[in-house]
Amino acid sequence: MSYGIRFDLNDSLSLRDPQDTELGRKIIENAILLIDKLGFEAFTFKKLAAKIESTESSIYRYFDNKHMLLLFLTSWYWEWLNYLIISETKNISDSEKKIKILINIMVRAKSDSAHTPYVNEALLHEIMVKEGAKSYHTSAVDEENRSGLFASYKELVETISQLLLDHNPTFPYAHSLASNMFEMANNQIFFAEHLPKLTDVKSCQDDFADIIDMMEYFVFKILS
Amino acid sequence: MSYGIRFDLNDSLSLRDPQDTELGRKIIENAILLIDKLGFEAFTFKKLAAKIESTESSIYRYFDNKHMLLLFLTSWYWEWLNYLIISETKNISDSEKKIKILINIMVRAKSDSAHTPYVNEALLHEIMVKEGAKSYHTSAVDEENRSGLFASYKELVETISQLLLDHNPTFPYAHSLASNMFEMANNQIFFAEHLPKLTDVKSCQDDFADIIDMMEYFVFKILS
DNA sequence: TTTCTATGATAGCATTACTATCATTAAACA
DNA sequence: TGTTTAATGATAGTAATGCTATCATAGAAA
Numbered sequence: 430m431s432y433g434i435r436f437d438l439n440d441s442l443s444l445r446d447p448q449d450t451e452l453g454r455k456i457i458e459n460a461i462l463l464i465d466k467l468g469f470e471a472f473t474f475k476k477l478a479a480k481i482e483s484t485e486s487s488i489y490r491y492f493d494n495k496h497m498l499l500l501f502l503t504s505w506y507w508e509w510l511n512y513l514i515i516s517e518t519k520n521i522s523d524s525e526k527k528i529k530i531l532i533n534i535m536v537r538a539k540s541d542s543a544h545t546p547y548v549n550e551a552l553l554h555e556i557m558v559k560e561g562a563k564s565y566h567t568s569a570v571d572e573e574n575r576s577g578l579f580a581s582y583k584e585l586v587e588t589i590s591q592l593l594l595d596h597n598p599t600f601p602y603a604h605s606l607a608s609n610m611f612e613m614a615n616n617q618i619f620f621a622e623h624l625p626k627l628t629d630v631k632s633c634q635d636d637f638a639d640i641i642d643m644m645e646y647f648v649f650k651i652l653s
Numbered sequence: 654m655s656y657g658i659r660f661d662l663n664d665s666l667s668l669r670d671p672q673d674t675e676l677g678r679k680i681i682e683n684a685i686l687l688i689d690k691l692g693f694e695a696f697t698f699k700k701l702a703a704k705i706e707s708t709e710s711s712i713y714r715y716f717d718n719k720h721m722l723l724l725f726l727t728s729w730y731w732e733w734l735n736y737l738i739i740s741e742t743k744n745i746s747d748s749e750k751k752i753k754i755l756i757n758i759m760v761r762a763k764s765d766s767a768h769t770p771y772v773n774e775a776l777l778h779e780i781m782v783k784e785g786a787k788s789y790h791t792s793a794v795d796e797e798n799r800s801g802l803f804a805s806y807k808e809l810v811e812t813i814s815q816l817l818l819d820h821n822p823t824f825p826y827a828h829s830l831a832s833n834m835f836e837m838a839n840n841q842i843f844f845a846e847h848l849p850k851l852t853d854v855k856s857c858q859d860d861f862a863d864i865i866d867m868m869e870y871f872v873f874k875i876l877s
Numbered sequence: 878t879t880t881c882t883a884t885g886a887t888a889g890c891a892t893t894a895c896t897a898t899c900a901t902t903a904a905a906c907a
Numbered sequence: 908t909g910t911t912t913a914a915t916g917a918t919a920g921t922a923a924t925g926c927t928a929t930c931a932t933a934g935a936a937a
Binding site: 467470471560566583586587601602603604606612613617620623626627629630643651 | 691692694695783784786787789790791792794795798803806807810811825826827828829830831832833836837840841843844847848850851852853854867870871874875877
Binding site: 697699709710713718719 | 926
């Protein structure tokens, strides 16, 4: 039996890889549902245990604490975007077209082909928009970075940088633009939905078409 | 006796305005020191009470909870940047110069003239870089927004937008660029300090000179 | 002088964030 | 086939967190 894509995330993210077991996949699946519903602050392992009819102690056998679980989900998301970007730009030669595909993936975060049954990608995207930044805005960031817990984000940024440099090989800020594109996509979606005075785009437009247009405008101007 | 600048923040941010009383100012002053030291997650009212030799209940008379205290600090910071931007660009006519001043203020967040004795602006800036986004990444964001708790951020973005539009009156994304400039400044500082693979700039450079150059490069390209 | 307001002191309580121990069941192994 | 072993469940417990409530007191305002 296949459980969709399986990413090799850093070992230290979890005590036991949840992708390998039935309970682990249930934890991931329902953590996404529950964090989306309650928000990360109100989410607890006790509530998750009740939802999946397991126990707190069983969840603690997979994750040290809820921050690690969030970081696992975030890393999965980073890996997933990276995978989508690579596979969907692979056979394209036009560098402008590649960047448009990249922007589309970053903003819409969805795929017609790649699915993992226990990961609701649409909900995971919403969580990333609201809570993703909390994964690295932590006092242990340096230590976690030394343990390689942000390797997936760095890979994603590296992939994006290369696409940007393909388009303009002399551009001096490829990594900063890459990370900013990712953060900007999430932030502008959040602002459009919750603090519209901070943007010029609307989220009610079909599928973030507005935000895509803006991102393309920004990126191609900067790269020009 | 004067206690420096006093901003009229939204009433709902605090139960009693901490800027008005000795204890209130002590709460603000030491909250900044303690959040910087412990990080927002490990910061508690109990620890703060111990530090100022007061009690939890006294602090609860000023703020509903630590999230409100963070939002108060964040709002103070937004107001402060807004004030600095307006006062330091007031007598400048060149729109390009104005934007350079604006970027300088957003990245360095300091002033030679305006000081408030109980607010350590340098530490507050560091807190904003690390924890600022948590002020609005909350499940109650819509309700808090309806109560006007983000008015200061909106004002700041409006001020920046106007400066951008002065430079290029036909630019279609002034608010999005304004909010992104602010978020990007904070993020790129954070990345330079903690996740350098995500940037091309160094934080060890004097006073973020690198980041300023990059921000100018980005903003003038986009506005061109 | 009285009243009001701000603060302090103390207690208490439900929830959170774990840790530890022991039992059970199913898979792996020999 | 019997026996380890590994994964999960069940239960208990504990310190810290995030509050709320009550009463006392000191100083300012009326």
